[in-house]
Amino acid sequence: MRVVVEVEIDKVRSMDSRADPDGGDGHSSPRDVFLRLVNGVCEGPYENLADLYAEQTHVTHPFHPLNPPPLLSRSELHEHFTAPPPFARTLNRKPVNIIIHDTADPEVIVAEFAYQGHVDETGEAFTVPCVFVLRIRDGLIVESRDYIDHIASARAWGQLESLLTALRPSSDVDR
Template sequence: MSSPRETFLRLVNGVCDGPYEDLADLYAEQTHVTHPFHPLDPPPLRSRSELHEHFTSPPPVARTLNRKPVDVTIHETADPEVIVAEFAYQGRVAETGEAFTVPCVFVMRIRDGLIVESRDYIDHVASARAWGQLDRLLTALRPQESTRDTTR
């Protein structure tokens, strides 16, 4: 059985190196993963199968991010199941050579080597920029023009 520290490190290294098909196996069958800072407020991921889909869905664009976790600091808490991990994904976009850094803080509950709960605080603007999706994110954030009744 992996410690919370070991499970976290397997996750962030797996996000960088793959295989992505195996990442959902780090989570309990029933879990609760949220991204509280995501500007589009996606629903929580609540099962291993939802996480498998999350990790294996193709990226929105054909871009390759060569990245690694850096500046990793793991804080243990009074609860042996809970850790707070500060780190950043840092790397380069393979196609352009552009450097990027995506700061993150994860608050995780890991029981018997499996993630049962995680609040993943990620800089989603930096992530969208790295993936070449900043314009798409900004468009999604803009209020949609409503259909106006012009007969009045």
């Protein structure tokens, strides 16, 4: 019989039925790595975020409308996290409504959450719903599928029009 225990810890709900959800092997648990990731995305330091990933990794954004290639190395992730944003907006955000589900595979978790906050320059509030499916081995992310509402994200960053332009067939852009 499988027992699922729901625990409220700092507004994080864990659906973890494993006897030792915090690891026990000397490495950070998948849950801890995920929380460091989403809090680091919001608070920084961005130059350290790639250290949460294995040297060789596989990170995809399956719902991204422009279908970017996967990020396959810690080096690529470092560039991803530290590249200056091409927009003049500052997002003040935090991860909220976090629910972490364990799976039959102890390396894999599914995390539901949202980035919520406001745009400093305008005061505009935003919520970006997300679901991440992560494989974490020896305390490092070796695989991640990040399902993000990219329309809500583009709106928050003030990039919705440029995203829509990029999605239009080139013949429509010229009109």
